Amino acid sequence: MLGGTGEARALAQALADTGRYEVLLSLAGRTEKPSDQPVPFRIGGFGGADGLAAFLLDGRFDLLIDATHPFAMRISANASEAVAAIGVPAFALRRREWVAVPGDRWTNAWTVTEAIEKLGPSPRRVLLAIGRQEAHRAEVAPQHFYLVRSVDPVEPPLVLPDVQFVLDRGPYDVEREVSLLRNHRIDAVVTKNSGGSATYAKIEAARRLGIEVIMVARGPAAAMQTVATVEEMLAAIDHLFPPAMNRGV
Template sequence: MEFGVRESHLRPSLFSAAIERRRALVLGGSSEARALATRIAADPRLDGVISLAGRTSAPIAHDLPTRVGGFGGVEGLARYLVEERISHVVDATHPFAARISANARAACAVANLPLLVLTRPPWISAQGDRWIEVDDNAAAVSALGAAPRRVFLAIGRQGVADFRVAPQHDYLLRVIEPPQAADLPHSCEVIFGRGPFALEDEIALMRDRRVEIVVTKNSGGALAYAKIEAARALGLDVVMVARPAGADAATTHSIDAAMAFLAS
């Protein structure tokens, strides 16, 4: 559901009476998290910390104090919320970071703290797109078919091992961090890059590498959309992995709404 600033959506913090400045925990890993961190840092009413999973060795800098690494499950996260006197939690993780999102919902319930999910809207197919929509990586492998193809895996290094069961394909994998060699399919070229990527560069990459089909996650947003536009321009099929189903949590696509939540 879309978050709106209504009193009925908010639950009192354990420490609301004791804290003069709202103290926010932002679960990061997305461009939306970085934008929110910048807004929080500039607001004298707010204090905050951003948490990153630590999957990249050189994460992009944020404008808030940053912690890196897991919390130790629901219990560890709930303990952190209490010990750090957090008043509000914003889940601005990647849309496919299902585990930490589930832990955040459970930990906030334990600590009786308000939680808002800040996420980008998913992509919607446009005229000229040739999408094959699937629920997960296993279905994506099946969608590639039995005949050998040149496959652009635009999914990052998480889950690439799922494609080892289809060694007949020739894969192109783009990542930020080096993947584990044991996770790679038999025939796999690895290239490195961090978006955003320009449309003309994506078209050139797919042409130069003779890409026949693209596999990607429906991450949404503008920063990674160029590969979708490039596939459309080249008439390529796109296997689109749907986002994991999330629980019913207050959700917004708006930084302004997230700021209103934190100030409430």
């Protein structure tokens, strides 16, 4: 299983609890202190699609599950290419996207760079909640104040005149998010449409305060059968490997 999300951890726990599967969880290693995992895991890449295909063959794996972050498009593309080349079954676990509701002030963007551009030329106070990998893209618009939130420190440090950092990991609470936005006088939130409940509180808080959210849309979906929840994934796996087969994955 390609993991790194809360859903991946929950799925790994559910599969382990059945006693029917041998699960190896693979983490990309982008988080310095990953959460504890309920199954054996490895950290690091594979060397592209060919390397992943070789790893799956060498390990005699019967199934690949892509439960990476919805914006981890490179590893998802490699996974799709690898399983297509060697004929290993595969599923993708993708939480549903957030959808704007009455009261939301969303401005849509296709990339983080476009989202920064849509802040406009006048100075604003921005919560930048896109993770650390692309935080440097804010450097093209140094006129804004940025409150940058990430799980791990942004490296190298951002070259910006007015920036503060918050190291935190979801799930987040709505009331705390409201306080965060108010205390820093935030008037725009830049985030990715990751979906799920763990980080949705900032969206609700922005709605409550009438703050604009510049929402970066997801890219193309993985080219494999996709389900949205852990429960749906368990059902799909049971259908592929009925309990009577009693074989390991």
